[in-house]
Amino acid sequence: MSDNLIRIATRKSPLAMWQAEFVKAELERIHPGLLVELLPMSTKGDIILDTPLAKVGGKGLFVKELEVAMLEGQADIAVHSMKDVPVEFPEGLGLEVICKREDPRDAFVSNTYKNLDELPQGAVVGTSSLRRQCQLRARRPDLVIKDLRGNVGTRLSKLDAGDYDAIILAAAGLIRLELKERITSFIETTESLPANGQGAVGIECRTDDARVKALLAPLEHKETRYRVLAERAMNTRLEGGCQVPIGAFAEITGDDMLLRGLVGNPDGSEVIRSEISGKVSDAESLGNALADELLGKGAKAILQAVYGN
Numbered sequence: 213m214s215d216n217l218i219r220i221a222t223r224k225s226p227l228a229m230w231q232a233e234f235v236k237a238e239l240e241r242i243h244p245g246l247l248v249e250l251l252p253m254s255t256k257g258d259i260i261l262d263t264p265l266a267k268v269g270g271k272g273l274f275v276k277e278l279e280v281a282m283l284e285g286q287a288d289i290a291v292h293s294m295k296d297v298p299v300e301f302p303e304g305l306g307l308e309v310i311c312k313r314e315d316p317r318d319a320f321v322s323n324t325y326k327n328l329d330e331l332p333q334g335a336v337v338g339t340s341s342l343r344r345q346c347q348l349r350a351r352r353p354d355l356v357i358k359d360l361r362g363n364v365g366t367r368l369s370k371l372d373a374g375d376y377d378a379i380i381l382a383a384a385g386l387i388r389l390e391l392k393e394r395i396t397s398f399i400e401t402t403e404s405l406p407a408n409g410q411g412a413v414g415i416e417c418r419t420d421d422a423r424v425k426a427l428l429a430p431l432e433h434k435e436t437r438y439r440v441l442a443e444r445a446m447n448t449r450l451e452g453g454c455q456v457p458i459g460a461f462a463e464i465t466g467d468d469m470l471l472r473g474l475v476g477n478p479d480g481s482e483v484i485r486s487e488i489s490g491k492v493s494d495a496e497s498l499g500n501a502l503a504d505e506l507l508g509k510g511a512k513a514i515l516q517a518v519y520g521n
C-alpha cells in the first residue's frame with residue numbers, strides 16, 4: 213500500500229460522487245503531493261429502488277458494500293451523508309471525521325407554488341421520508357403525499373413531468389449539486405425538524421489506520437461533530453433508522469446547545485415534540501435525555517406501530 217495514496221469508496225449517485233470529490237479536493241489541498249482515487253460502487257440501496265425503504269430495512273443499505281471494501285483493503289475511506297449512516301459500525305471501522313455542515317433545512321420545490329401555505333387544498337406533494345410526511349400532514353392534513361424515490365435529479369424530473377404540485381428535498385443536496393436555484397423556498401427548522409445529521413458529511417475509515425486518520429484529521433469540524441453527536445444519540449436511544457418519523461436538530465451558541473426532537477406517526481395525527489438545553493460538552497447525554505423525555509410522552513407506542521407494519 214503506497215504511503216502517498218488514499219482510495220475513497222463511494223456510491224455512484226451524483227450526490228455521493230460530489231461528496232467524494234469534495235473530500236478528495238480537500239485532502240489534496242491540505243496535503244500537497246497526496247494522491248486520492250475514487251472507487252465508485254453500487255450498493256443494495258441503489259439497486260432496490262422500487263420498495264419503500266421502511267420495509268427493506270434500515271440505514272445500512274447504502275453503506276454495507278463500501279464498508280466491505282474498506283475491511284478487505286480495496287479502499288481506505290468512505291464518505292457518507294451523516295443521515296444515512298447506521299448507528300453501529302462494524303468491528304474495525306469507525307467514523308473518524310465529521311465535516312462542516314451544509315444548510316440543514318428541508319427545501320420546498322415547486323414550479324407553481326411559492327411555499328407550503330400557498331398549496332391549494334388536496335395538492336400532491338412528493339416525499340418518501342416519513343419524517344417529512346408526518347410534519348407536512350400535521351400542518352396540512354388535506355395534502356396528498358405521494359412516494360418519491362430516486363436520486364436528486366430523478367426527483368426533480370418527476371416534479372417537472374407534472375407528477376406532483378411540489379416536492380420536499382434536503383436543501384444541502386440541491387446546494388451541493390449546484391441546483392440551488394431550484395429551491396423555491398426553505399422550510400425553517402421550526403416548521404420541519406430535519407433528520408439527524410442532515411446536511412453533514414462524515415468520513416469512515418479503519419480504526420487501526422493511523423496514517424489515514426492523521427491525513428483526515430484537518431477535515432474535522434468540532435461544532436458539527438457535537439451537533440451530530442447529540443442528534444444521533446437521540447435517534448439511537450429511540451432505536452430509529454433513517455426511515456422513521458423522527459426529527460432531531462441541535463444548535464450551538466457559545467458553550468450552549470439547544471436540541472429539539474420530534475417523533476410522530478406517518479399520517480401526522482400524532483406528533484410528540486420536546487427540547488432540551490445544556491452544555492455542548494454534554495452533547496451525547498442531552499441526546500439521551502431528550503429521547504427519554506420523548507419516550508415518556510408516548511413516543512414508544514408510535515415507533516412500535518411504525519416498525520410493526
Ligand SMILES: NCc1[nH]cc(CCC(=O)O)c1CC(=O)O
Pocket residue numbers: 227293294295296380381382383384385409410411412413
Ligand atoms: N435520504 C437521502 C439523502 N441523504 C442525504 C441527502 C442530502 C442531504 C444531506 O446531506 O443530508 C439526501 C437527499 C434528501 O433527503 O433530499
